[in-house]
Amino acid sequence: MPTTTTTNIEHISxxxxxxxSVAIVIGLLLLALFAWSLWRERxxxxxxxxxxxxxxxxxxxxxxxxxxxxxxxxxVETSTxxxxxxxxxxxxxxxxxxxxxxxxxxxxxxxANSATTRFPLTQSADRALAAxxxxxxxxxxxxxxxxxxxxxRDVVDAAAAARQALTQARTHLQTVxxxxxxxxxxxxxxxxxxTTLDGTEFEAFAGLVRALExxxxxxxxxxxxSLPDLELRLASVSRSMHELTRKAAEEEARQVRTKxxxxxxxxxxxxxxxxxxxxxxxxYRSTLVPLQEEAVLQFTSFDASVTPxxxxxxxxxxxxxxxxQNSEPSAGTASxxxxxxxxxxxxxxxxxxxxxxxxxxDVAHNQRGExxxxxxxxxxxxxxxxxxxxxxTQHVRDLVLQTVSAPEVAMRNDDIVIEARLQAYExxxxxxxxxxxxxxxxxxxxEVTLDSGMAIRTVRFERKMxxxxxxxxxxxxxxxxxxxxxxxxYDDIEVNVTRSDIKVLLADxxxxxxxxxxxxxxxxxxxVEADELLFHPRLIATGRRAASGTFPVTVDEWDQYxxxxxxxxxxxxxxxxxxxxxxxYLKTRGGTLVMIAGSEHMPHRYVDHPIEDILPVQQISSSxxxxxxxxxxxxxxGRDHHALMIGESEEATRIAWDFVNRFSPLHAVSAWRQPRxxxxxxIAAVPRNSPAEAADTARSAFLCWQxxxxxxxxxxxxxxxxxxxxxxxxxxxxxFWGQLLRWAIASDLSAGSSLVRVRTDRTRYESDDxxxxxxxxxxxxxxxxxxxxxxxxxxxxxxxxxxxLQPRPEIPGEYTxxxxxxxxxxxxxxxxxxxxxxxxxxxxxxxxxASFTVQADLPLELVDTRSNRALAQQIADVTGxxxxxxxxxxxxxxxxxxxPIVTERIETRPLWLQWKYxxxxxxxxxxxxxxxxxxxxx
Numbered sequence: 001m002p003t004t005t006t007t008n009i010e011h012i013s014x015x016x017x018x019x020x021s022v023a024i025v026i027g028l029l030l031l032a033l034f035a036w037s038l039w040r041e042r043x044x045x046x047x048x049x050x051x052x053x054x055x056x057x058x059x060x061x062x063x064x065x066x067x068x069x070x071x072x073x074x075x076v077e078t079s080t081x082x083x084x085x086x087x088x089x090x091x092x093x094x095x096x097x098x099x100x101x102x103x104x105x106x107x108x109x110x111x112a113n114s115a116t117t118r119f120p121l122t123q124s125a126d127r128a129l130a131a132x133x134x135x136x137x138x139x140x141x142x143x144x145x146x147x148x149x150x151x152x153r154d155v156v157d158a159a160a161a162a163r164q165a166l167t168q169a170r171t172h173l174q175t176v177x178x179x180x181x182x183x184x185x186x187x188x189x190x191x192x193x194x195t196t197l198d199g200t201e202f203e204a205f206a207g208l209v210r211a212l213e214x215x216x217x218x219x220x221x222x223x224x225x226s227l228p229d230l231e232l233r234l235a236s237v238s239r240s241m242h243e244l245t246r247k248a249a250e251e252e253a254r255q256v257r258t259k260x261x262x263x264x265x266x267x268x269x270x271x272x273x274x275x276x277x278x279x280x281x282x283x284y285r286s287t288l289v290p291l292q293e294e295a296v297l298q299f300t301s302f303d304a305s306v307t308p309x310x311x312x313x314x315x316x317x318x319x320x321x322x323x324x325q326n327s328e329p330s331a332g333t334a335s336x337x338x339x340x341x342x343x344x345x346x347x348x349x350x351x352x353x354x355x356x357x358x359x360x361x362d363v364a365h366n367q368r369g370e371x372x373x374x375x376x377x378x379x380x381x382x383x384x385x386x387x388x389x390x391x392x393t394q395h396v397r398d399l400v401l402q403t404v405s406a407p408e409v410a411m412r413n414d415d416i417v418i419e420a421r422l423q424a425y426e427x428x429x430x431x432x433x434x435x436x437x438x439x440x441x442x443x444x445x446x447e448v449t450l451d452s453g454m455a456i457r458t459v460r461f462e463r464k465m466x467x468x469x470x471x472x473x474x475x476x477x478x479x480x481x482x483x484x485x486x487x488x489x490y491d492d493i494e495v496n497v498t499r500s501d502i503k504v505l506l507a508d509x510x511x512x513x514x515x516x517x518x519x520x521x522x523x524x525x526x527x528v529e530a531d532e533l534l535f536h537p538r539l540i541a542t543g544r545r546a547a548s549g550t551f552p553v554t555v556d557e558w559d560q561y562x563x564x565x566x567x568x569x570x571x572x573x574x575x576x577x578x579x580x581x582x583x584x585y586l587k588t589r590g591g592t593l594v595m596i597a598g599s600e601h602m603p604h605r606y607v608d609h610p611i612e613d614i615l616p617v618q619q620i621s622s623s624x625x626x627x628x629x630x631x632x633x634x635x636x637x638g639r640d641h642h643a644l645m646i647g648e649s650e651e652a653t654r655i656a657w658d659f660v661n662r663f664s665p666l667h668a669v670s671a672w673r674q675p676r677x678x679x680x681x682x683i684a685a686v687p688r689n690s691p692a693e694a695a696d697t698a699r700s701a702f703l704c705w706q707x708x709x710x711x712x713x714x715x716x717x718x719x720x721x722x723x724x725x726x727x728x729x730x731x732x733x734x735x736f737w738g739q740l741l742r743w744a745i746a747s748d749l750s751a752g753s754s755l756v757r758v759r760t761d762r763t764r765y766e767s768d769d770x771x772x773x774x775x776x777x778x779x780x781x782x783x784x785x786x787x788x789x790x791x792x793x794x795x796x797x798x799x800x801x802x803x804x805l806q807p808r809p810e811i812p813g814e815y816t817x818x819x820x821x822x823x824x825x826x827x828x829x830x831x832x833x834x835x836x837x838x839x840x841x842x843x844x845x846x847x848x849x850a851s852f853t854v855q856a857d858l859p860l861e862l863v864d865t866r867s868n869r870a871l872a873q874q875i876a877d878v879t880g881x882x883x884x885x886x887x888x889x890x891x892x893x894x895x896x897x898x899x900p901i902v903t904e905r906i907e908t909r910p911l912w913l914q915w916k917y918x919x920x921x922x923x924x925x926x927x928x929x930x931x932x933x934x935x936x937x938x
Contacts, residue, residue: 003296003352004081012911016070023065030061044937053928060924067912075907080900083355084296085288085893086345087315089280090361091322092303092336093861094391095273097362101265103392104867105885107253110267112886113278119256120179121186121248123887128172128193129241130888131165134895136234137384137880138162143227156212157897163209165895170197172891176248186251189244196237205230245885272390273323276360279886281316287890294898295355298348304335304367306344335861337367338875342376345383354383356896357881358889362391363868364861377875384881386892391867395425395454398484399432404475404491408642409742410465411527412500418461418493420475424450427480436461437474465497470763484865492853494763498745500527503560507533507551508567514596514719515567521737528741531561535573551578558585562745567719568598571605579610586614587709587811588784592744594714597670604672616679616706616715617672620699630666630685632657633697638682643743646724646735656732666702666720673717674699679706685717709811714740755780755839756848758792758831765854771819775805775831775848777839784813787835792817796825802832824856 014020034057038050045053108126111119142158145151173190180187196202204226256264267275288297299309301322309318338361345357357380365373377385399422406418420434427450436444446459465471477489504522508515511534522530531543533551541549544560551574552558558581566574585591595615597603604619606612634657638644647653669685685702705714724733761772773792777785791804799822805815829850840847872883884892931937 003084004079006080007078009076009078011074011076013072013074013908014069015072015910016068016912018068020069023069027061027065031058034058034061049931049935049937052931056924056928060921063917063921063924067917069912071911073909073911075909077905077907079903079905081353081903082294082296082900083898084298084348084352085291085355085896085898086298086300086348086357087280087288088306088341088357088359088361089273089276089299089301089309089315089319090303090336090359091273091301091319092364094336094362094364094865095276096271096323097391097396097865098269098271099392100396101268103394104272104390106264106267107249107256108885108887109275109279109390110256110264112889113267113275113282119252119887121176122245122252124172124175124179125186125190125241125245125248126885126888127891128169128176129238129245130882130884130891131169131172131895132234132238132241133882134892135162135165135169136231136238138165139227139231139234143231146224146227152212156209159205159209159212161895161897163206166197166202166205168891168895170194173197176244180248180251184251185247186244189240189247193237193240193244196233196240201226201230201233271323272362273319276390277316277319277323280319280360283889284315287893291893291898294900296352298352302337302341304337304340306341335367336361336364337369338363338365338373338871339367339369339371339376342373342380342385342875343371345385346376346379349380349383353901355898356892357383357385357879358388358884359385359875360388360390361872362865363387363389363872364391364865365868365871366861366864373871374874374878377878380879383879385875385879386881386889387872387876387883388886388889389867389869389872389883391865393867393869396484396865397426397480397482398488399424399427399477399480400488401475401477401491404493406473406493406495407645407739407742408494409496409498409739411498411502411742412465412468414465414497416463416465416495418463418473418475420459420461420491422448422457422459422477424455424457426453427455428453430480432480433478434459435476435478436463437476439472440474465495468497468499471495471497472763492764492855498742502528502741502745503562504528504530504741505533505545505561505564506530507565507569508535508596509569509573509598509601510534510536512567512598512719513722517722517725517733518565518737521734525734525738535569551575551582553577553581555581555585555589558582558591559589561591563592563594563741565594565596566602567596568600568602570601571609574611576610579606583610583614583708586711586713590710592712592714593708594716594740594744596716596719597672598719599668599670603670614706614708614713615672616676616704616713617701617717618674618676619672620674629688630669630702631688632661632666632702633684633686635681635684635697637680638703641682641743643740644682644736645739646732660724660732666718666723669700669702669718669720673701675701675704676706679704679715710814712744714744755843756831756836758829758848758850760829760850760852763852765822765852767822767824767854767856769854771822771852771854773803773805773817773819773829775815775836777813777815777835779839780842784811785835785839786812787833789833789835790815791832793830793832794819794822794827795830796823796827798825799823799827822854824854826853827851 018026034054038045038054042050107119107122111123138158138161142155142162145154145158173194177187177190177194180190208226270278291297297312299312299315299318300306301309301319309315310321311318338359341359345354348354401420401422403421404418407414407416410416418436422432422434424432430450432448432450434446434448435442444461444463446461448457448459450457463473471494473493473495475491475493479486479489483489506515506518506522515534519530519532522528529543531545532540533542533545533549534540539549544557545551552560553575558564564582582593586593593614595602603611603615603617606615634644639654644657645653647656666685673685675681679701681698681701681704683701683703684697685700686696687700701715702717703715705712721736722733724736755778757776759774761774762769765771771794773794775790775792777787777790779785786807788807790807791802793800793802795801801819803817803819805817808814808816829852831848836848869883875881876883882892
């Protein structure tokens with residue numbers, strides 16, 4: 001049956017200043033007058049002319065009367081559009097969850113799946129509550145129609161619907177009163193509620209509705225003001241109704257546990273989607289099929305997107321078939337997008353009016369998007385969404401390893417801290433074991449006592465790192481019986497251990513505070529070998545710089561250092577030849593340059609010098625150049641960067657940077673601090689109380705860096721890191737520079753032989769990450785090897801592929817490739833090609849190879865399977881719907897207005913408004929006048 005039917009009716013209507021009866025009377029009188037006047041002239045005119053003149057006058061009169069009646073051809077096109085009822089079922093992965101017994105309202109689902117009324121108290125109480133909620137919404141609609149001065153018909157319809165809902169609620173309460181035990185709480189509550197609904201205010205409301213339906217003025221003068229008071233009264237009734245539904249369910253649940261325990265256990269063993277399928281089948285047969293003549297039924301399902309059911313005429317079989325085809329949780333979809341459902345409804349209602357939407361779901365929305373489900377639901381204010389939630393609202397018994405933190409870079413013999421944060425649900429009174437493993441073997445463990453239903457614990461392991469290289473660690477929680485899943489009990493971490501010594505060149509023009517504290521810091525650190533170069537007030541040169549008292553001028557001399565730190569030096573002390581060799585050292589030898597800006601020379605006096613080309617910043621605009629003080633702002637990139645790990649854990653690092661920002665502000669920074677596109681900002685310098693803080697964070701860097709060939713340049717826009725010493729002694733200052741130097745020397749390729757080196761940018765990836773593979777070739781003399789046949793074989797247990805590498809023009813001998821779409825697994829990388837094979841043969845070491853891991857995504861549907869009743873209530877509230885138990889859906893359907901929407905389009909076409917009628921009148925009169933003149937008559 002089509003959703004819209006159209007009928008066309010045409011008729012003639014008279015729209016003139018006189019009616020048809022008046023026109024007939026006037027016409028007859030005028031015709032008689034014409035006959036009498038012509039009869040008097042019969043002797044002169046003759047019989048023939050008399051008849052002719054009377055006929056002409058009659059024709060002119062009829063024409064004039066036709067025009068005065070103003071006849072119109074009216075065409076009425078009537079369109080009748082049936083409303084739709086949308087039934088939408090959640091088929092996402094979490095709907096395959098089997099909830100713990102007694103946690104997901106099994107009694108109501110057992111009642112709703114039955115063709116007979118097996119639990120009359122629960123069903124009647126639930127239906128009474130649903131009816132009262134409908135009455136509340138209709139009263140609100142009536143009051144709103146009065147406030148907005150809408151047509152009186154809207155007020156009458158809303159008030160009548162509220163009265164009908166109250167009548168049905170009273171009927172259901174009578175059923176509860178009759179069926180409850182004589183001394184039970186349910187009977188007393190039902191009787192009290194019936195008395196309330198029979199009270200004076202509700203009786204007066206019934207009389208008001210009867211008067212409005214008859215088109216009469218209600219006897220109460222202030223009936224409009226009484227509606228809000230009645231709304232408040234109904235709110236009180238609704239609260240008592242909730243108590244009644246709870247008591248009725250408890251009373252019948254005791255009977256079920258003793259008399260129908262086996263059937264209840266069968267329902268408890270079913271997954272959520274199986275329960276919904278049974279309920280939907282029974283609802284379709286008993287309630288929805290009879291409504292097909294009145295409304296359009298739409299059956300759809302959703303997970304991350306919305307799709308129609310495969311067989312809308314058999315919704316139960318469609319859902320069970322879907323459940324059978326996707327029986328494993330991993331085969332189901334990994335996300336639930338309720339916002340997408342509501343957006344699709346908003347699009348559909350433009351073409352098909354919706355009387356109501358019934359959403360069967362666990363409301364476990366976990367899809368990230370621009371709009372939240374509540375915001376999208378706000379666009380459906382005139383379409384009530386009834387949410388039928390299913391599932392346990394509490395966490396299922398589970399142990400979750402939430403986070404694991406450890407320094408990504410350490411030096412040999414460093415003591416590192418590995419911190420794990422775990423959360424336990426429904427494990428009160430038990431003890432779990434957290435293990436630290438290395439290469440699959442347990443090297444340490446902690447026993448954790450769980451003393452509450454939701455416990456959060458932090459476990460720390462301390463390890464000394466005696467060997468250089470990449471070290472793989474694993475944190476594993478021994479599973480407990482009855483856990484939801486064991487997939488979230490495990491995580492990997494990797495620590496890159498570098499050599500135990502760092503060679504540093506520290507140079508400045510004057511002994512600024514930054515220089516002094518760094519010099520003292522490096523002198524105390526046994527792992528740092530620092531050469532100093534200071535020019536004023538007297539020349540100080542130590543270590544390798546003592547003999548010359550100047551900067552290196554060749555790449556080999558610069559290569560004696562791992563890190564070069566330059567302060568506020570004038571170009572006279574750092575000549576062009578030293579700058580050129582420094583840039584070459586960064587590009588080809590993989591060194592690190594730390595540049596600390598100053599007010600006198602660095603970096604603004606190096607414009608048009610070789611160093612300018614590698615600067616990661618440029619001069620900032622004048623509008624931001626001046627400020628009294630600046631605040632630290634650790635950026636998103638810096639928040640996860642191990643160079644800024646100044647605490648032993650991620651939480652401690654966050655607290656430490658917040659402490660520095662509040663108690664040690666920056667008072668001056670260089671105007672050269674706007675990062676170039678190739679730079680990455682780790683810490684921004686934002687003017688305090690800046691009105692555009694987000695923009696300032698992106699364009700005003702305090703600490704940033706960028707790659708320069710194989711090396712990198714780190715830039716500080718002010719000599720202010722010594723402020724990390726304030727209020728906390730040397731601890732934060734020491735950790736900041738220690739982490740920064742460790743990160744600087746950890747960039748070398750660490751896997752492979754001396755001639756063929758291979759690595760990936762990380763050792764662990766998510767399934768949708770890109771894997772950056774880098775291979776570096778050099779001959780026995782250390783010179784770069786250039787070739788065009790370099791490739792790598794990437795292989796795991798279930799996947800193998802060969803990927804060609806592209807040379808990097810700016811770094812001779814280095815080759816890279818990005819690999820996409822690798823499935824989860826552990827992969828081995830082997831460089832290949834004729835040039836690589838030749839180099840491998842020249843090296844006495846093992847052939848170069850490296851490994852990395854692509855982690856399997858843990859489905860969000862399995863991480864948190866709780867039913868989000870709060871979100872369900874929000875969606876229902878903003879759309880004018882309800883959160884319904886399955887036992888009350890039929891009641892709401894019976895109270896839903898399914899009257900079709902009727903629209904009329906009227907077209908009118910005047911039949912008299914034509915020149916020919918006017919010419920006909922004048923023509924008749926002119927013919928008579930001409931004949932009279934011709935005959936010589938008066």
